Amino acid sequence: MLLDLTEDETLLKNAVEAFAENRLRPAIKDYADRHRFPTELVREFLGLGFMGTAYPPEAGGAGLGTRGAAIVAEVLARVEPSFAAIYLCNSAPMTVIARYASDEQKRRWLAPLCAGETIASFGVTEPSGGSDVASIKLRAMEDGDHFVLNGSKIFSTNAGTPLHGLSTVIAVTDPDKGPKGLSTFIVPVGTPGFSVGKAGRKIGWRIADSVELFFDNCRVPKAQLVGERGEGLKQILTTLSIGRILVAATGLGLARKAMDLAKAYGNGRKVGGRAIFAHQGLAFPLADILTKIHAAELMIRHSAILSDSGRAFRTETSMAKLFASELAGEAADIAVQVHGGYGVYEDYDVSSLLGEAKVLQIVEGTSEVQRLVIARELTDA
Known part of the structure; x- marks a missing residue:
């Protein structure tokens, strides 16, 4: 099945989830509220070797490719999307070095990045x-x-x-x-x-x-x-296409976080004497989001497989990035709506998600740029 994880991918996911739940979740809100780079948390994350997930073992990486990197980004984003941003933005320079640099450059520059010595x-x-x-x-x-x-x-x-x-x-x-x-x-x-x-x-x-x-x-x-x-143009286009998969994975993680928060709050709330999810006005949009989450996961996995197999993947990555980043905005919006007036208070985690989603619709090419890339399929012979 397309979504089945290999043994190595399962171990990776479990390890990242352990870090995200045990170390990131308890501490990250204070950093986010103060707009402060979490140096010690990032240093700890680096020490676990996750930055080298996608890259070959000879460079000190885990050799799990874009599929593995997308897992890392999604898991991190489900707890804190902006921590996933630190990861995906470090992946872009690593990707261009891994794909195009000389062996000597890889030894000098990529290996220390995979080892987590720097970002x-x-x-x-x-x-x-x-x-x-x-x-x-x-x-x-x-x-x-x-x-x-x-x-x-x-x-x-x-x-x-x-x-x-x-x-x-x-x-x-x-x-x-x-x-x-x-x-x-x-x-x-x-x-x-x-x-x-x-x-x-x-x-x-x-x-x-x-x-x-x-x-x-x-x-x-x-x-x-x-x-x-x-060769810079070729390097830009390939690196950005791979980056779009990780942005899409971050959007997927954000959408899952939005649904986690919506369900946790909504299941204990009543309107007119009925559980809030008994009202179709909220239940049906949430059902649509859950359906789109499944679709986004399929698109991300498919585009990552294409990337890792050396096949053409630029259009598919643009589709995945467009769909998942727009989904992130939809999920954030409905999650805030479920919270009602509380959703706009910074004390509630859900309040930050709309801003986080908007960034994803801009970086690595805006939604409009993705539609331009996809629309070229209409005229290509």
């Missing part, structure tokens, strides 16, 4: 635009054995935190070649000319710091160019 951030979006790669302005000028980077990136999650060790960034190396003139670089923290801005307060991903990256005559050795010069 990374991904730099694609800029103040001038996000999904439109033609708008990228960060310039990398060749200078002897180095490239000199000038420009900035925004919304780089995990950067600037106490555990941040490196960023992978997309820059223009050959402006006359258009989209084929983009390349990816590994930029470690501490590189002269590389700095980060201050984290802002967000309506979602409250514990996952997102900042601006600045490059001011930042000299990066050619040995830190990932893959071949000019």
